[in-house]
Amino acid sequence: MPISKSNLKTAGQLLAPQKSRLALLLVLTAIQAVFFTVVDPLALKWLIDAINEGNQSFFMWLAIIVTSVATGGRLLIYWTTLTRQKIKNTLQEQLSVDLANSYYQHDCQEITHHGRGYYISRLYDEPKKLSEMIDTLVAFTTCIFICISGISVAIWISWEITLALAIILPCLYLLANRFSGKISDSTKQLQESEAQFKSILATVVDSYKHVRLFSLNKTAQSTIKSGLQASLDAQYKNTRYSALYQSISAVFLSYTELAVIIVAGFQVILGVITIGSLFALTRAFSLIINAVEQLSALVPRLATLDALLDRYSEFKSLATDADAHTELTDSDTISFNNVDFDFQAKPILKSTTLTVDKCDRVLISGPNGAGKSTLAHLLTGFYTPNQGEISKPAMSHISASLYPFGLLPGTLGDNIDRIIAQGGDRQKADELIAKLGILECLDKPFERLSEGQKKKCQIAICLLKTASVYLLDEPLANIDDASKSDILQIINDYTQNAALLMIMHEGNRFSHMFNRFLNIEGQGNVKLV
Numbered sequence: 001m002p003i004s005k006s007n008l009k010t011a012g013q014l015l016a017p018q019k020s021r022l023a024l025l026l027v028l029t030a031i032q033a034v035f036f037t038v039v040d041p042l043a044l045k046w047l048i049d050a051i052n053e054g055n056q057s058f059f060m061w062l063a064i065i066v067t068s069v070a071t072g073g074r075l076l077i078y079w080t081t082l083t084r085q086k087i088k089n090t091l092q093e094q095l096s097v098d099l100a101n102s103y104y105q106h107d108c109q110e111i112t113h114h115g116r117g118y119y120i121s122r123l124y125d126e127p128k129k130l131s132e133m134i135d136t137l138v139a140f141t142t143c144i145f146i147c148i149s150g151i152s153v154a155i156w157i158s159w160e161i162t163l164a165l166a167i168i169l170p171c172l173y174l175l176a177n178r179f180s181g182k183i184s185d186s187t188k189q190l191q192e193s194e195a196q197f198k199s200i201l202a203t204v205v206d207s208y209k210h211v212r213l214f215s216l217n218k219t220a221q222s223t224i225k226s227g228l229q230a231s232l233d234a235q236y237k238n239t240r241y242s243a244l245y246q247s248i249s250a251v252f253l254s255y256t257e258l259a260v261i262i263v264a265g266f267q268v269i270l271g272v273i274t275i276g277s278l279f280a281l282t283r284a285f286s287l288i289i290n291a292v293e294q295l296s297a298l299v300p301r302l303a304t305l306d307a308l309l310d311r312y313s314e315f316k317s318l319a320t321d322a323d324a325h326t327e328l329t330d331s332d333t334i335s336f337n338n339v340d341f342d343f344q345a346k347p348i349l350k351s352t353t354l355t356v357d358k359c360d361r362v363l364i365s366g367p368n369g370a371g372k373s374t375l376a377h378l379l380t381g382f383y384t385p386n387q388g389e390i391s392k393p394a395m396s397h398i399s400a401s402l403y404p405f406g407l408l409p410g411t412l413g414d415n416i417d418r419i420i421a422q423g424g425d426r427q428k429a430d431e432l433i434a435k436l437g438i439l440e441c442l443d444k445p446f447e448r449l450s451e452g453q454k455k456k457c458q459i460a461i462c463l464l465k466t467a468s469v470y471l472l473d474e475p476l477a478n479i480d481d482a483s484k485s486d487i488l489q490i491i492n493d494y495t496q497n498a499a500l501l502m503i504m505h506e507g508n509r510f511s512h513m514f515n516r517f518l519n520i521e522g523q524g525n526v527k528l529v
């Protein structure tokens with residue numbers, strides 16, 4: 001079977017919301033297939049027999065009826081094409097939204113590891129490909145009904161000749177079984193390597209200025225070339241299996257077609273069937289052979305679909321809403337108990353034990369690369385420790401401004417409105433915007449702001465949330481010297497009755513604002529005084 005039972009079930013669940021529209025499409029597709037397969041060869045037989053017998057009026061009426069039916073059939077094809085596209089669009093939208101929902105519950109470390117381009121591929125390219133299951137379903141229905149009705153017409157004309165098909169079908173079944181596993185595996189490799197390549201491509205695109213400034217055009221080209229290699233190899237492998245399978249099945253089919261024409265020709269010579277029947281029979285067989293060929297071509301498509309459904313289910317299964325299970329501690333304090341955390345064997349925290357109380361003002365400092373931002377991600381719950389326990393408020397009680405920072409599409413104003421719509425305080429937002437002097441930024445998308453403006457907007461968004469813990473990573477970076485104390489004062493004012501933790505390289509200048517000092521020394525050593 002090119003598609004597993006569990007994936008058939010998943011496909012059924014995905015298509016359930018559109019079942020009525022889909023059922024209508026498949027019924028009309030089946031009618032269309034049966035109609036053309038039965039009418040086409042029979043009309044040919046009757047028309048040729050009418051010419052042979054010189055029956056002019058029957059010939060004329062038949063010609064008019066056949067032309068009218070063919071016109072109606074074309075209109076039906078137009079309608080089914082549009083309906084099919086509508087169903088595909090709805091399915092793609094449903095899949096993308098569904099996967100995006102899972103994305104926000106994926107492990108943050110995995111997301112950082114894979115990169116932006118990888119997830120763009122998984123949230124856009126794969127749903128688009130998966131929505132093509134509608135085309136596969138329609139093609140499958142068409143082929144099955146063409147085969148059934150074509151075989152019925154052929155049996156009606158000459159059952160002996162139809163027996164020729166019985167030889168070919170088991171061979172095709174065996175072939176399909178042999179190749180579908182290989183095609184499905186190479187499809188998975190292809191999708192994964194494409195997603196990884198898009199991650200590389202996103203980095204290459206982002207490096208525009210760097211490449212121009214250092215004349216690295218050639219290096220960028222070779223990065224693209226080597227990144228593309230794995231996906232091109234997987235594409236080649238996939239095409240090789242599909243083409244090999246289709247070529248072998250086509251050879252089998254052409255032998256059968258030849259055998260039918262020879263046997264039917266002899267039957268006409270012996271006077272067993274009429275010349276009109278010969279034409280009808282060859283026409284019906286060519287339709288059946290065509291349909292069987294298309295059914296064979298569906299095997300690689302079904303194997304591809306199987307791989308895509310596997311990837312869809314796997315992506316969804318990686319979603320864990322860990323924060324939903326975090327117990328809220330009574331006092332909303334933070335404590336690390338014997339926590340270990342490392343990145344690829346580089347220790348960031350080693351047996352770290354510390355407690356931050358409600359209302360503490362903590363300055364986090366330490367050399368570059370020591371692990372300050374990593375600690376901030378552990379505190380917010382985006383990273384989980386390798387060992388030990390972190391007790392902290394749930395993410396809904398924490399507000400943070402972390403690197404890298406990103407908002408949803410739209411202007412800064414749109415993004416603030418979205419937070420207010422979730423229960424945010426409009427008056428507090430207006431106050432923060434006025435105090436931080438970012439009124440002119442409201443109607444611009446975040447990416448078009450200056451770096452200092454971006455920083456102020458990040459602070460405003462962080463403070464807008466009512467939380468019991470506030471965590472800001474380098475809030476003064478890119479802020480002009482004259483504004484630094486004012487901004488720290490704003491942060492201090494808006495975080496009263498909450499714990500405040502700030503990562504700052506120039507913290508010593510403002511040490512009077514803090515009551516505790518957390519020094520990340522590197523190699524996993526951390527000191528809190």
Ligand SMILES: Nc1ncnc2c1ncn2[C@@H]1O[C@H](COP(=O)(O)OP(=O)(O)OP(=O)(O)O)[C@@H](O)[C@H]1O
Nearest residue numbers: 112113343344366367368369370371372373374375
């Ligand atoms: N996603 C990651 N995968 C692997 N290593 C990482 C990852 N993120 C950070 N690191 C490594 O962990 C170490 C700590 O990084 P982190 O960003 O926490 O340092 P930091 O103290 O905030 O530095 P800075 O002061 O320069 O901002 C660095 O050596 C960094 O290379």
